[in-house]
Amino acid sequence: MDYFSRQKNTNIRLTLPVVCFVWQIAMIILFGVFIRYDEESDTHWVETKAHDNITSDIENDFYFRYPSFQDVHVMIFVGFGFLMTFLKRYSFGAVGFNFLIASFGLQWALLMQGWFHSLDPQTGKIFIGVESLINADFCVAGCLIAYGAVLGKVSPVQLLVMTLFGVTLFAVEEYIILNLLHARDAGGSMVIHTFGGYYGLTISWVLYRPNLHQSKRMQGSVYHSDIFAMIGTLFLWMFWPSFNSAITDHGDGQHRAVINTYLCLASTVLTTVAISSLSQKTGKLDMVHIQNSTLAGGVALGTAAEFMISPYGALIVGFFCGIISTMGYIFISPFLEKTLKIQDTCGIHNLHAMPGVIGGIVGAITAAAASESVYGKLINTFDFTGDFKDRTVLTQGGYQAAGMCVSIVFGVVGGAIVGSILKLPIWGDPADENCFDDEVYWEVSEPESIPPILEYNNHMIHKQQDLSESNFSVEHCES
Amino acid sequence: MDYFSRQKNTNIRLTLPVVCFVWQIAMIILFGVFIRYDEESDTHWVETKAHDNITSDIENDFYFRYPSFQDVHVMIFVGFGFLMTFLKRYSFGAVGFNFLIASFGLQWALLMQGWFHSLDPQTGKIFIGVESLINADFCVAGCLIAYGAVLGKVSPVQLLVMTLFGVTLFAVEEYIILNLLHARDAGGSMVIHTFGGYYGLTISWVLYRPNLHQSKRMQGSVYHSDIFAMIGTLFLWMFWPSFNSAITDHGDGQHRAVINTYLCLASTVLTTVAISSLSQKTGKLDMVHIQNSTLAGGVALGTAAEFMISPYGALIVGFFCGIISTMGYIFISPFLEKTLKIQDTCGIHNLHAMPGVIGGIVGAITAAAASESVYGKLINTFDFTGDFKDRTVLTQGGYQAAGMCVSIVFGVVGGAIVGSILKLPIWGDPADENCFDDEVYWEVSEPESIPPILEYNNHMIHKQQDLSESNFSVEHCES
Amino acid sequence: MDYFSRQKNTNIRLTLPVVCFVWQIAMIILFGVFIRYDEESDTHWVETKAHDNITSDIENDFYFRYPSFQDVHVMIFVGFGFLMTFLKRYSFGAVGFNFLIASFGLQWALLMQGWFHSLDPQTGKIFIGVESLINADFCVAGCLIAYGAVLGKVSPVQLLVMTLFGVTLFAVEEYIILNLLHARDAGGSMVIHTFGGYYGLTISWVLYRPNLHQSKRMQGSVYHSDIFAMIGTLFLWMFWPSFNSAITDHGDGQHRAVINTYLCLASTVLTTVAISSLSQKTGKLDMVHIQNSTLAGGVALGTAAEFMISPYGALIVGFFCGIISTMGYIFISPFLEKTLKIQDTCGIHNLHAMPGVIGGIVGAITAAAASESVYGKLINTFDFTGDFKDRTVLTQGGYQAAGMCVSIVFGVVGGAIVGSILKLPIWGDPADENCFDDEVYWEVSEPESIPPILEYNNHMIHKQQDLSESNFSVEHCES
Incomplete structure (x- = not known):
């Protein structure tokens, strides 16, 4: 500990508690002012519906969304958390900080998304229900993706700052893409993955550590x-x-999004394995590829999953995503690090940024190619109502592509600004030689791998060392 | 093995199989006499509803409860089981005995809860459906909480006895609190957590081991x-x-309970992190706090989750629970151990007992403060029907508080009695120096941490030891 | 690596990628020709139903099946995958190859099952929905069971071949059992577990390795x-x-299947623990039994879960399955290996094959004993309609038994043929001394168990070894 603090001050005993307390108290006050239960989670629900048979309850959106919500919730906390535990000594930080920033981010997301999407003009309140919780989890996902790029190189205080701004930027770009441009993006290829990916990569670029090899x-x-x-x-x-499928239309919309994503991901696994095996002299597989690239298909179908992309279309998307993402780990990540000075711990460029962009393009093409013969009344899927009732599918395709550009711009520009803030020397980030080490921010128990008998070995060896007047020096120990 | 048996008889080859067989056979006989499918899980369902369109099926309670049931089921077996794996060499016992006592307890719970809550007076049968399964899992949760206090210090036979009595006591106190006092406690702050916590702590107090430091x-x-x-x-x-939310009212009741608990838990994480960081010299986080105190908010909202506590109210409860529970690990647990002689392996006092009591108080206050302007017809939430139709919210608040007292009394008195039974020297519990060691009750494979090359080290060292006539003695090895 | 390749060619750099690419491209083409969204996942859904109130959406089969589908999905990928991680150095292969073959198998299963069960004669298309996804996962389960028998002894290419044929055989035997014989087998005791078990065991028998002890x-x-x-x-x-319960009838059918399976599995745990404890001198438990035999009850209730077997009937099935399966690990597995030359890595004979046969018998008896007084109109559960409207329950029992024989025959004969194909020396399988070792097919990071200080030990010892002129030889290191 003294060893660390001599080199760089990683003491967060003041900053971390202060930030947590201030923000949590702010959340309580803002929730008190703005957040209320929506109609379906309020005790007046039964009266609202003016009939008390069981059918009115089953119409509650809760039963359409809650199982999907819980799956998404598991992805956010166990999925993202454990995906990042691969480092030999940063698993506490992976799971623990993921837990911390997700818990903070979802509260702030409820407020930000509420102000932008569902502020009731009459009462000035935000009414929340299960769909709000899903959207809050989605919003947090963007920040957790960004965490992947800087994993092991930042302090928890920096992560909280990154999340605060990340959620804010997310809500704005989401408002522009979904409401102003009226693009569709139910699974968030653009809104979540492209934004989150470039946000994280740009921050990592600003925080570049030339001596990370230490x-x-x-x-x-x-x-x-x-x-x-x-x-x-x-x-x-x-x-x-x-x-x-969590927030797509009830009925066939959710049903179709599930089928498409299921097929696309299965296809991704096979091509990931193929490329991973090709990349090694004897065809051995690399765990990094299996852990990450197998997921690229899900990212790339985020926009188009609810469309009539057809089952074989989903397979094709997965096919190419597995190839591109695995290639990314083999060729692009080293290039990014050496040439562009972007250190991307988890390879989010290959798992989120690139597949997200592919997803945006796939979505734009699929939308532009939509026809009434395939979709029936397009109004249902693309929601061509109100201000958008004269839109054609071709125009829709253009707006989808525009949405993707918005998400990239928000990611890069936002990431550059937030990165600059995080560069200030006040956040307690670790020195280059202490990166990827849980010791810096966690009380870590003794290494598990010394059973009593081996401790005795050490004991004996030190004795013998004296006897034999070995010229052993500390440097040997460090290597 | 001989080493252990010389000191204290931990041979359970007779008792464990006998107890398992006798109880399982008893369960089969009792189920044969008492337990039947309820209306909704019986093949007569379609006829009962006298219409065979699909709507009748969707009204089946299965579709309202099953996803929640599976989540609860995961909490019981993976949640409680893995939460207790933190000890370096008691993970088999944590997951395995949790599995055993939960599987036994849920069968006995179906009977006990059936007799007290749903015995059909005409047929003398208990009719079970998915809600019965949830309640059985809930009942088991109380016993698993108690297991946390004695983790590593008791034999599996003792755990089965503890569960048998625990489930019995649970069903009685639950009947008193929910049916006689007509208190509300959908998430079990009082019925599950307060009872389970004090039951386990009292047993641990009776079984105090002064030489546990061995x-x-x-x-x-x-x-x-x-x-x-x-x-x-x-x-x-x-x-x-x-x-x-698993057994709250359909529709808005389940919806609201989910929102409240989600928010409360998020708030808890932030204050837990804050206090944990404050407690260390350099602001490092302690895994014990992150693993446990982050859950306290869920416990404390067990009673009030279904009430109109409002989103910011849920955040406030979580805010204080994170602080109190983490403080408990830092200050109260050492005090309990040194002064009150309560050895609480998992710190259930901080995770279940204290937050449970807070939950009971929050529930009583929230109930007493309920008004028709907020709740609409109070009848829906507090079920003021039948014998209780004249009850006011203030009276309800009082009965809620009374319910909490009942759960504490049952926990303490029941724990004292059961603890005394478990003190009998017939249960094969481990000696003080063998506590927290899977070796006692499990076939444990060789330690994984000796790769071949190191085994060779041992080999070499023993040779050299002879050469150098080291005065090494066995005691060194033990330390 | 050179060490391995000298002994046996495990280079799969050509075969694995080729197989993955060829098959995935074939899948895309076949899906393009045959697979379409079914009515409920098509955008025409709303028009089809000709009414657009919310009730039409809730009738979508998605809401009846999706939560169960996700549970099944978790069982296939996390359940089967992690169950096989028990070997000290084959966890990558367990989880990773499970992932690979399941992802491939489910695509092929959608086609095979589609051709046999749901090919629309008019359009020549297969229309898929959530139930198709569940059935595909079920089909894959059969192959994953078979993987358990050969775990650690085959190459990933062999696994893909095994899965290709396994899925094909599965679809045929399933068609014969469910459609031609009109047997009921919702949870797949016969179709999945008996078939998968004997398929894997027979393959393992053909691939017998006399020198596996190496x-x-x-x-x-x-x-x-x-x-x-x-x-x-x-x-x-x-x-x-x-x-x-995933594909049983809506309403009471799913409800009852859940209750029966829940009870049966609880009962299995107690008898497994009892027998495991009895089998050791001091009553210690064996993790192998707890990990596997506790699941036998679920297998054995696969056929009868949807029947009115009654709660105590479910407990009885679990009671005996726990005993028989644990006994199998203690007595039958060694016998199979020594006498019948069947090397069964995971003991699938005890977990799937035997309990599957028990499940078939239980199903036949329960069906034969069905009466209208218990079941109401039998038509609902046994689907005595169309060609089968004159069938009696006794006949049904006979056909159930016949179904079981079909599944055994398909498993054994199919396994013998596929095993012979896998014996060809072209698949890159490992040498006897390299079985159960991830090094063969995975890039494995250095062993985690050498902390720096111990590496120093090695260093020192080697020095001292020179000093003392030890006659240490490489053989010692290997032991």
Whole structure:
């Protein structure tokens, strides 16, 4: 500990508690002023519906959305959290800080999304229900993606700041893309993944550490940390159909989004394995690819999952995403690090940014190619009502593409500004040689791998060392 | 093994199988006499409803409750089980015995709760459906909480006895609180957490081991065991909204309970992190707090989750629970151990007992403050019908408080009696120096941490030891 | 790596990518030709129903099946995957190859099951919805069971071949059992578990390795791998009620299947613990039994779960399955290996094959004993309509038994043929001494268990070794 503090001050005993308390108290006050139960979660529900048979209850949106919400919730906390546990000694930080920033972010998201999307003009209140909770989780996902790029290199205080601004930017770009441009993006290829990816990558670029190799001993995984990471991978993979369908239209909309995502992800697994095997001399598989690239298909179908992309269309998207994402880990990540000075711990460029952009393009093309013969009344899927009732599918395709550009711009510009703020020397971030090390921010128990008999070994060896007058020096120990 | 048996007989080869067989056979006989499918799980369902369109099926309570049931089920088996895996060498016992006593307890709970709550006076049968399964899981939760206090210090036979009596006591106190006092407690702050907490603490007090320090080497966690425990923490945290809403009223009741619990838990995480960081010299976080105190908000909203506590009210409850529970780990647990002689392995006093009492108080206040302007017809939420149709909200508040007292009394008195039974020297509990060690009750494979090359080290050292005539003695090895 | 390749060519750099790409492209083409969204996942859904109030959406099968589907999905990927992580150094292969073959298998299953069960004669298309996804997952389960028998002894290419044929055989035997014989098997005791079990066992028998003891050092578990396996066990155990009810009739059918499976599994746990404890000198429990035999009850109730077997009937089935399955691990597995030359890595004979046969018998008896007084109109449960409207329950019982024989025959004969194909020396399977070792097909990071200080030990010892002129030889290191 003294060793660390001599080099760089990572003491967060003042900043972390202050930030947590101030923000939580602010949340309580703002929730008191703005947030109320919506009609369906209020005790007046029964009266509103003016009939008390059981049918009125089943119409409550709760029963349409809650199972999907819980799947999304698992993705946010277990999925993202455990996916990042792959580092040999940063699993506490992966799961723990993910837990912290998600819990903070979802409260702020309810407010920000409420102000932009559902502020009741008459009462000045935001009315929340289960769909608000899903949207808050979605919003947080963007920030957790960004966390992947800076994993192990920032302090929890920096993460909270990053989340505060990230959620704010998210709500604005989401408002522009979904409400002003009236683009569709139910699973968030653009709104969540593209934005989150470029937001994180740009922050990582601003915070570039030229001497990061000094913590090289802490990079990489160990056997068991890779298995922990597979818990994250699998829960993300399995529940991604729920993610892409959680807020789509009731009935066929949710049903179709699930089928498309399910098929797309299955296809991604096969091409990921193929490319991973191709990339090694003897065809061995690399856990990094299996943990990450197998998920790219879900990202890329975020926009188009609810469309009539057809089952084989979903397979095709997955096919190419598996290839591109795995190639990304092999070729693009080293290029980004060496040439562009972007250090991307989890490879979010390959898992979120690139597949997100692909998803935006797929969505634009699918929308532009929509026809009444396939969709029936287009009004249902694209919601061509009100101000948008004269829109054609071609125009819709253009607005989808515009939406993708908005998400990239918000990610890059927002990331540059927030990155500059995080560069201030007040946040308690670790020194280069202490990156990727839980010791810096966590009380870590002794290493598990010294059973009593081996401790005795040490004891004996030190004795013998004296006897044999070995010229052993501390440097050997460090290597 | 001989080493253990010389000191204290932990042979359970007779008692454990006998208890399992006798009880399982008793369950079969009692189920044969008493338990039947309820109307909605019986093949006569379609005829009962006298119409065979699909709407009749969707009205089946199965579709209102089953997703929540599965979430609760995960909390019981993965949540509680993995939460207790934090000890370095008691993970088999944590997950395995949790599995055993939950599986036994839920059968006995179906009978006990059936006799007290739903015995049909005409047929003398208990009719079970999905809500019965949820209630059985709830009942088991009380016993699993109690297990947390004695984790690592008792034999599986003692756990089965503890569960048998625990479930019995639970059904009686639940009947008194919910039926006689007509208190509301959908998420079980009082019925489950307060009772379970004090039941376990009192048993642990009766079974006090003054020489527990002899197994000090086995206490505490290792790096990977802390990550396993986070699996338990997260599944409990994520699914707690389902826990608190699983048996509330259809429609707005379940919807509101979910929103409240979701918000309360998010708030708890921030204050837990704040206090945990404050408690260490350099602001480092302690995994014990993150694993446990982040859940306190869910416990404390068990009673009030279904009430109109309002979103900011839920945040406030979470705010204080995070603080109090973390403070409990820092200050109260050591006090309980040193002064009151209560050894509480998992700190259930901080996670269940205290937050449970807070939950009871919050519930009483919220109930007493209820008004028709906020709730509409109070009859829906507080069920002021039948014998209770003249009750006012103030009286209801009083009965809520009375319910909390009943749960404490049952926990303490029941725990004292059951603790005395468990003190009998016939149950095969471990000696003080073998506590917290899976070796006592499990076939444990060789430690994983000796790769071949290190085994060779041992080999070499023993040789060299002879050469150098070291005065090494066995005691060194033990330390 | 050179070490391995000298002995046996495990290079899969050509075969694995080729197989993955060819099959995935074939899937895309076949899906393009055959697979379409069904009515309920098509945008025409609303028009089809000709009314646009919310009730039409809730009637969408999605809301009846999706939560169960997700539970089944978790069982396939996390349940089966992690159950097989128990080996000390084959966890990547367990989770990773499980992931690969399940992702491939489910695509092929949609086609095969579609052709046999739901090919629309007019359009020549297969229309898929959420129930198709569940059935595809079920089909894959059969192949994953078979994987358990050959775990650690085959290459991923062999697994893909095994899955291709396994899914094909599955679809045919399922068609014969469910459609031609009109047997009921909602949870797949016969169709999934009996078939999958004997398919895997027969393949393992054909691929018998007389010198498997050469990889003895890699067999068995380590402490943490046993805990990882418990993740698989618990998710399988908890979600088995969803498995057995996922495709049963709406309403009471699903409700009853859940209750029966829940009770049966609870009962299994107690008898498994009892027998496991009895089998050891001091009554210690064996993790192998807890991980596997506790699930046997779910397998054995696969056929009868939807019947009116009554709650105590479910308990009785669980009671005997726990006993028989645990006995199987103690007595039958060694017998199979020594006498019948069947090496069954995960003991699928005890977990799937035997309980599956029991399940078939229980189903036949329960069906034959059905009466209108218990079931009401039998037509609902046994679907005595169309060609089968004159069938009696006794005949039904006979056809159930016939179905079981079909599944055994398909498993054994199919396994023998596929096993012979897999014996060809072109698949890159590992040498006997490299079985159960992730090193063969995975890039494995350095062992985690050497903390810096111990590496120093090695260093020192090697120096001292020179000093003392030890006659240490490489053989010592290998042991």
